[in-house]
Amino acid sequence: MPCLKFIDLFAGIGGMRLAFESVGAKCNFSSEWDKFSQLTYFANFDEQPEGDITQIMSDQIPDHDILVGGFPCQPFSIAGVSKHNSLGNEHGFEHPTQGTLFFEVARIINDKRPKAFLLENVKNLVSHDRGKTFAVIKETLEELGYYIYHQVFDAAALVPQHRERIFIVGFREPIAFRFPTLLNRYPKIRHILEPNVDDKYTLTDNLWLYLQNYAEKHRAKGNGFGYGLVDINGISRTLSARYYKDGSEILIPQLGKNPRRLTPRECARLMGFPETFKIVTSDTRAYKQFGNSIAVPVVQAIAYEIVSALRQQKVLSYPTRPPIQLQLFENHNPYYEKVGTLG
Numbered sequence: 001m002p003c004l005k006f007i008d009l010f011a012g013i014g015g016m017r018l019a020f021e022s023v024g025a026k027c028n029f030s031s032e033w034d035k036f037s038q039l040t041y042f043a044n045f046d047e048q049p050e051g052d053i054t055q056i057m058s059d060q061i062p063d064h065d066i067l068v069g070g071f072p073c074q075p076f077s078i079a080g081v082s083k084h085n086s087l088g089n090e091h092g093f094e095h096p097t098q099g100t101l102f103f104e105v106a107r108i109i110n111d112k113r114p115k116a117f118l119l120e121n122v123k124n125l126v127s128h129d130r131g132k133t134f135a136v137i138k139e140t141l142e143e144l145g146y147y148i149y150h151q152v153f154d155a156a157a158l159v160p161q162h163r164e165r166i167f168i169v170g171f172r173e174p175i176a177f178r179f180p181t182l183l184n185r186y187p188k189i190r191h192i193l194e195p196n197v198d199d200k201y202t203l204t205d206n207l208w209l210y211l212q213n214y215a216e217k218h219r220a221k222g223n224g225f226g227y228g229l230v231d232i233n234g235i236s237r238t239l240s241a242r243y244y245k246d247g248s249e250i251l252i253p254q255l256g257k258n259p260r261r262l263t264p265r266e267c268a269r270l271m272g273f274p275e276t277f278k279i280v281t282s283d284t285r286a287y288k289q290f291g292n293s294i295a296v297p298v299v300q301a302i303a304y305e306i307v308s309a310l311r312q313q314k315v316l317s318y319p320t321r322p323p324i325q326l327q328l329f330e331n332h333n334p335y336y337e338k339v340g341t342l343g
Contacts, residue, residue, distance in 0.1 A: 017068075020307075023300065031049050109144055118306060148169070161235055180304065192269035198263075250262055
């Protein structure tokens with residue numbers, strides 16, 4: 001089978017692309033509206049992503065085998081549905097996700113008919129509006145004629161970060177697929193720390209005092225809000241796009257000093273990016289970019305199973321296979337290794 005081609009929607013800085021290219025697929029189109037993420041993407045892939053997906057017509061997108069996208073987790077509303085006919089029903093139909101970026105994904109899937117797709121979103125998508133939102137998304141994809149699988153993964157099995165995300169896989173044909181079984185390697189925060197860190201990442205006395213007072217105020221009210229001082233022999237909380245504001249969710253303890261933020265390179269490692277990945281923007285932009293990205297090794301494992309399923313084209317039964325051996329850390333420095341490249 002020739003090399004499988006994929007498109008990278010809501011591409012961010014290219015985490016999904018790294019994962020799929022590592023298992024032998026080739027990217028032939030990318031889209032990302034944020035200009036700073038575009039800079040990072042170009043620096044690493046020598047390709048400028050197209051802009052706002054809502055302004056890109058389906059006929060401007062090349063044919064592809066796999067559609068990949070971590071569509072933004074906008075608020076999904078079941079109320080106020082409107083009629084439209086963008087998916088081919090000339091009379092239109094009630095579509096509760098009209099106006100969200102998921103609708104753009106559905107449009108492209110309908111128009112381009114890829115063999116498979118992988119979509120990613122926050123875990124809470126499953127429970128949003130008492131499950132109605134996810135039901136609408138799943139039904140929409142099934143109405144497009146795809147066989148749907150979904151599962152929530154916690155990246156903590158492969159990177160030292162608690163990060164739960166839902167992954168939705170679809171196939172145009174009824175071929176056998178299974179989600180991967182992640183090896184529980186459980187790397188520790190100390191594995192991703194740089195040996196020498198600039199003092200600018202250490203919290204000022206004023207900020208550290210503010211965070212302690214803020215946490216104490218909420219503890220007195222019985223709330224769980226507060227900073228996250230990390231056990232370096234454990235894992236961290238979820239890295240978010242707001243990390244640049246005060247770094248409070250993941251703070252590294254320091255002997256005789258106030259705790260510090262992670263550096264951008266440490267954030268890259270926390271997300272499973274390779275050491276060769278170029279960070280070309282300011283720290284503030286880099287924190288946002290990595291906080292909005294995906295845990296690369298988790299997507300790598302899922303991408304391997306998708307590509308395997310498309311290669312094998314087996315229906316109903318699926319051969320057993322041991323978990324993927326993902327090589328992630330060596331001598332306290334994470335690295336990224338191609339695994340099981342297919343064809």
